[in-house]
Amino acid sequence: MTKTKLILIIILITLLGGFLRFYKNYQNPVSLTVDEVAFGYNAYSVLKTGRDEYGKFMPLTFKSVGDYKNPFPIYSMVPSIAIFGLNEFSVRFPTALISTLSIPLFFLLFRKLTKKTGTALLGTLLLAISPWHIYFSRYVSDHLMAGVFIGVGIIFFLKMLDGKKIWALLSALFFVLSIYTYYPERLFVPLFLLALFAIKFKELINHKKESVIFIIACIVLAAPLLYSTFFGNDIARANMVFITKDIEFTRNVLLSDAKTAFSGMANMSLLFFFWARKYLAYFSPSFLFYGGLPMTIQGSYGLGVLYLFEAIT
Structure with missing residues (x-):
């Protein structure tokens, strides 16, 4: 395969991937999530004042509703909001752009590791049309x-x-x-x-x-x-999302088994089986091919993280 033909194929695959990630991403997923609203508002505030919503100048950590957010997703939205205004498209633009650029970058990495151009092209095409990659590319991820x-x-x-x-x-x-x-x-x-x-x-x-x-x-x-x-303040985020602080574990496991909740050994046993069950669920056919994606945000019900044909590839 000539270099010109290879570049053309990669460009076409990237354009396909870009279309699937950008097309009406302001409508699907439906509406902005709470996190997306917080990201966008802080980016807009930085654009207009150089400060976050609490008045802190160019922070490394953005205080938000109930948590603290990392800086890059917010700062990356400043140019797109400046160009397109404060709306769903401008908020989701950086993620869609970065995920689209990841397609040719994936080819470079895949070929570097495998030394096989054909295999790298196939893997790149699968990434471009991948359900999970498209899904997470269409909102702030x-x-x-x-x-x-x-x-x-x-x-x-x-x-x-x-x-x-x-x-x-x-x-x-x-x-x-x-x-x-x-x-x-x-x-x-x-x-x-x-x-x-x-x-x-x-x-x-x-x-x-x-x-x-x-x-x-x-x-x-x-x-x-x-x-x-x-x-x-960043340690606050770790305290909120650490494995022992999981809301589902606290509400559905500890509170439903209050008799053992005060026993350290029993508590650790419950914690282990809780996370082991969640981990193994990621390998179930139901998650992989039929219903894995809606476990995060609303939209695309009945869609798994892989296509059925990928089970045999």
Whole structure:
């Protein structure tokens, strides 16, 4: 396959993916969620005043109704709101754009890992029409944005092993950007990088300068958020969503079994089986092919996270 033909195919796949993500995303999902309203209003406030809804100047953490929100999703909306005004489309625009750009980036990563162009193209097409990817691309999805940034970080990390320092800086930038986007990445990314360093240890030994630049860049870029995490308001979010604080677990498990709720060992047993059941539910055919997506926000009832034909691919 010629390079021109390959580029044309990737462009066509990306355009298809973009259409599926942008087309009437201001109507479906129906109406903005509470989080989307909070994101949009804070972005509008930053655009007009440089401050959040509580009057804090350019914060790293945005106080909201009942929680604290990460900065990137909000700041990314400022340009689109400035261009399109404050509406559903402008609020959802950054997620749709980033998810569309993730399609060709996915091809680059897939081909880098597999060394097979045909397989990478097939995987890219499946991503472009993927139910779960389209679904989460059509509303503000900080978790999807963060996943894309991690993918870009991996691409630049692998290119860093070719011996260019600029890739080390870019890789660090995108890995850190993911933790400014989605709370769980503050735990996941450090663990993932430790695993990545362990896997690529022999190659990294031959690229000590790039490795040092990468580590220093990560620390410097993440320092403000790390301070906020341990000494600011960000810890409140962790306290609210930690596995022992889950609302469903508290209401439906502990309160329904009040006799054992005060027993530490019994409580841990209930907690383990509660999360084990939820984890295993993700592998059920019902979740995968028939009804997984409506478990998050309203819309697309009867649609799973995969197509039925993907069960045999």
